[in-house]
Amino acid sequence: MPAPRKPRKTASDTPLPPGKSATINDIARLAGVSKKTVSRIINRSPLVREETRERVEKLMRDVGYVPDPLARGLAFRRSFLIGMVYDNPTAQFIVNMQYGALDALRDSGFELVVHPCDSRSPGYIDGVRRFVQQQKLHGVMLVPRVSEDQALADMLDGIGCRYTRIAALALDDHSRMVITHDRDGAAEAADYLQTLGHRDMAVITGPSSYRSAIERTGGFVDALARRGIELPKSRILEAGYTFESGVAAAEKLLAGKRRPTAIFCANDEMAAGVYRVALRMGIDIPRQLSVIGYDDSPLASRLWPPLSSVRRNTRDTGRVAAAMLIQADDDVRGRPIASVRPHLIVRDSCQPPET
Amino acid sequence: MPAPRKPRKTASDTPLPPGKSATINDIARLAGVSKKTVSRIINRSPLVREETRERVEKLMRDVGYVPDPLARGLAFRRSFLIGMVYDNPTAQFIVNMQYGALDALRDSGFELVVHPCDSRSPGYIDGVRRFVQQQKLHGVMLVPRVSEDQALADMLDGIGCRYTRIAALALDDHSRMVITHDRDGAAEAADYLQTLGHRDMAVITGPSSYRSAIERTGGFVDALARRGIELPKSRILEAGYTFESGVAAAEKLLAGKRRPTAIFCANDEMAAGVYRVALRMGIDIPRQLSVIGYDDSPLASRLWPPLSSVRRNTRDTGRVAAAMLIQADDDVRGRPIASVRPHLIVRDSCQPPET
DNA sequence: CTGAAAGCGCTTACAG
DNA sequence: CTGAAAGCGCTTACAG
Structure with missing residues (x-):
């Protein structure tokens, strides 16, 4: 039995380039698979042998590999950004909505980009369109009151941009609504x-x-x-x-x-x-x-x-609305309509009327 | 004299592909220049003949061409996103800061991505690092109180991420500070x-x-x-x-x-x-x-x-902080330190003391 | 289940 | 001042 080979630098165990982070090519080379296989694993394709998947996933964790959203976005023709479009609600409402959206986006690889606008200005729908198309947004959350604007929803539909509308009642397909009742x-x-x-x-x-x-x-x-x-x-x-x-x-x-x-x-x-x-x-x-x-x-x-x-429960509302945007389409269809329920907080401003 | 040719489809006047938006290749082809020249114009390089620049710029306006930030980001190894990192100030403060930042970013091709965090949690600096590196952020605004954390600034410096710190007094290079006095x-x-x-x-x-x-x-x-x-x-x-x-x-x-x-x-x-x-x-x-x-x-x-x-004057503060991040480095050096001045708004809560 | 080639829309490095 | 080639880090379309 030959003595075990001393490890030597070969193409497949060259250490990662120092300083810059690993790419899909590094992972493929280190794992001894093609980059396409790595890509399949990144995108959770079922067409990968279980053993291969586990081995490559471990490697990715070990080297701290995270796919570049810019490169993925370019190839997909769609970024990993969720837009939040709103008109002029109170500050606390906006901030809670943002917190909620970020709850859903955490560790998903998606980020939240904010887009306040003035729904009374004539060009506002055009402004949203440019925002969506230039950044190739993955989807947008429409917060009241812009969520109530059918012309805005129609425009987004027209350019093929997915969206969720947050509103007091159903104004659209179930798959696109979060109802606040x-x-x-x-x-x-x-x-x-x-x-x-x-x-x-x-x-x-x-x-x-x-x-x-x-x-x-x-x-x-x-x-x-x-x-x-x-x-x-x-x-x-x-x-x-x-x-x-x-x-x-x-x-x-x-x-x-x-x-x-x-x-x-x-x-x-x-x-x-x-x-x-x-x-x-x-x-x-x-x-x-x-x-x-x-x-x-x-x-x-x-x-x-x-x-x-x-x-x-604005934070929950934001979380649900953002979660719907990053879910696979299959998961969205056929599930019950998303809704968040309000409830009265009793403090000290009411009592029985004077008699 | 030959009759003028009827316009025919040639390589250079093929209309733009319908549906999808124009690319740098379309512009180069339509303008009869190389894509590199178009790239120079996009990036405001002085190495372009004035006549060429004007002709190409007009064409870009006419077809509504906007360079793809995903492709530019991939090539530049840096996105066109500005991050806003903050801990837990009041909602109105955050929202005003966001409005201000967006004032500066409007029509610049940059967008604002928000990153609230908890500066008391042990891993928060690591969280910001991942945020910056994964998204290859162009720069980040540090809002009080995270702006006061030297360890955070040091980390950003270490990974070569530009930032601006908003604080009550100078904690850093002039080029990185907005002072609120x-x-x-x-x-x-x-x-x-x-x-x-x-x-x-x-x-x-x-x-x-x-x-x-x-x-x-x-x-x-x-x-x-x-x-x-x-x-x-x-x-x-x-x-x-x-x-x-x-x-x-x-x-x-x-x-x-x-x-x-x-x-x-x-x-x-x-x-x-x-x-x-x-x-x-x-x-x-x-x-x-x-x-x-x-x-x-x-x-x-x-x-x-x-x-x-x-x-x-939080909105002004946000505007200045964001503007510094998207300015060319040359414009930043040597200019006076950025600052925004507070002032007292007198209402009805004070009067001379009782005697 | 896996891979080699071509391409996404830009920029950099080099040449002229 | 301008351009042809190679490359950024991924995915799609095709083949096996």
């Missing part, structure tokens, strides 16, 4: 106020061009109706989702001779506006007026008394 | 309170491991000293930049037998904590207590009375 969140607020004994309530809602505003108001009104309370039109005020518009709406509502005993606001910013007006008019919250917001933003617990508010 | 912002608050007539003041500051906390407190104390007022150590309380820690610090400060007449808080969250305690203790702001915050967050104007606060 704003109707249910508002209904929970209505049930809570009704249970406390309120009968004369009011709603300060967002712009009627926003589905979220329609759904939240509708959910509140319908839930009251189910419990036998009709909310007159005069008790529903449309505002602009801003603090200032909340102030203006609250002034109208609280100046009338018969004040409502409770106000449901379609977001926390407007609820803060109600607080401001109540303070100015000497109306005590919650003794003389109950208030509920929507968002459960940090502001809710900074206000005094701490504001009861509907939590949206 | 927190010291000056705090000094302005001090001058304002002194001018109103306050003599017995206090500071609620952030963690002493944060340069921002040190600078803001130092700036406030030094400015008072310049005006002949010594702030005793007992009037400086270290808190955690959070609402809750602000509440705790305010309780200590306002429970004592001799209350300060004014409190400077190193951020708005802690100032909101002071408001909460003052409300609970029946101390009227601003009549019995003046308060100043730092950040000029949306919260400042939601509080009652509206909080005077030092505005940081």
Whole structure:
């Protein structure tokens, strides 16, 4: 039996080039397979013998090999980037959505690139198109309110860009939707106020061009109706989702001779506006007026008394929306529609009405 | 004279492939130059005849040609992505910083990819390294507080990644710093309170491991000293930049037998904590207590009375930091250090002390 | 199950 | 000032 060969430098055991990281060629050479086989392993093709796969995967781990997303992107004609497109929600909402998306993208090789835009400017859809096409994005998350824009979705469909839409209700194929059920969140607020004994309530809602505003108001009104309370039109005020518009709406509502005993606001910013007006008019919250917001933003617990508010679970929403984009198509079809449920966080801004 | 030839399909006027976008080869063919010349024009090389450049640039505009960042990135061994690395500042701060960065990146071909992290977790520097190396980032913006971590900057230096650090004072080469002069912002608050007539003041500051906390407190104390007022150590309380820690610090400060007449808080969250305690203790702001915050967050104007606060101009800061990363190196050297100045926004939370 | 060739759309290094 | 060749690190299409 010949003595075992002393290891010598051959083509197949040349150490990795120092400094620069390993490439698919290094892995193929070191493993003694073709680069195509390595490529199959990277892309989880089943057409690789189990033994080969394990051996090569171990090697990749050992040398810390990670395929270059630039090279893969060039060959695939599609990058490993997920875009997040949004208009102008509150900062905390955006940031939570980003955190959620990154939860899903962590260790996937995908990264998140952000694209705020102004949906009122005429060229905004074109701006998104350039963003998507130039970067050859793998997919985009559409956050409310741009998620509600059918023209934007149609454009993306037209250029073959996959997307997920986050919205209060289904606006598209199940495979492209994450539903936030704003109707249910508002209904929970209505049930809570009704249970406390309120009968004369009011709603300060967002712009009627926003589905979220329609759904939240509708959910509140319908839930009251189910419990036998009709909310007159005069008790529903449309505002602009801003603090200032909340102030203006609250002034109208609280100046009338018969004040409502409770106000449901379609977001926390407007609820803060109600607080401001109540303070100015000497109306005590919650003794003389109950208030509920929507968002459960940090502001809710900074206000005094701490504001009861509907939590949206934004981070979960972002995670689900991003996860759908990087899943294989087969996994997406036929599964139930993605949804995230809101729920009311009770703090100290409500109590039974004065008798 | 022969009749003019009817245009026929030749190699050089074959229309662009329908559907897919033009490549450097299409431009070279259509312009009748080599792809290398087109490449020179893309990269603004001076080694191109003026007439050629103009002709090719017009063609590129006409067909809507944009070079593929994936292909350029592969050849350059560096992507056209800017990373933004941050720990856990307030949502509005992050979002403003992102808006600012995108202001600088608009129409530059670069995009912004976000990377929140936890600087207390042991592997976080490694996480940033993987992020930078795998995506072959063109550069990263380091936002406070990670911008203050020298180990992180050293790692980036070690792997040859360009970066800009946003911090209260110079921690690095001028070419890598954007200074926010927190010291000056705090000094302005001090001058304002002194001018109103306050003599017995206090500071609620952030963690002493944060340069921002040190600078803001130092700036406030030094400015008072310049005006002949010594702030005793007992009037400086270290808190955690959070609402809750602000509440705790305010309780200590306002429970004592001799209350300060004014409190400077190193951020708005802690100032909101002071408001909460003052409300609970029946101390009227601003009549019995003046308060100043730092950040000029949306919260400042939601509080009652509206909080005077030092505005940081975060969006400008982000714009400058990102612009430095995509500038040519020559433009960076020798120019004055980048800086953004804070200034006090006066609202209704301060007045002269009661006599 | 595996591989050799060609190609993705650019740039670098070299030559003229 | 301009260009032909080779290469960046992968994948696709084809063949076996």
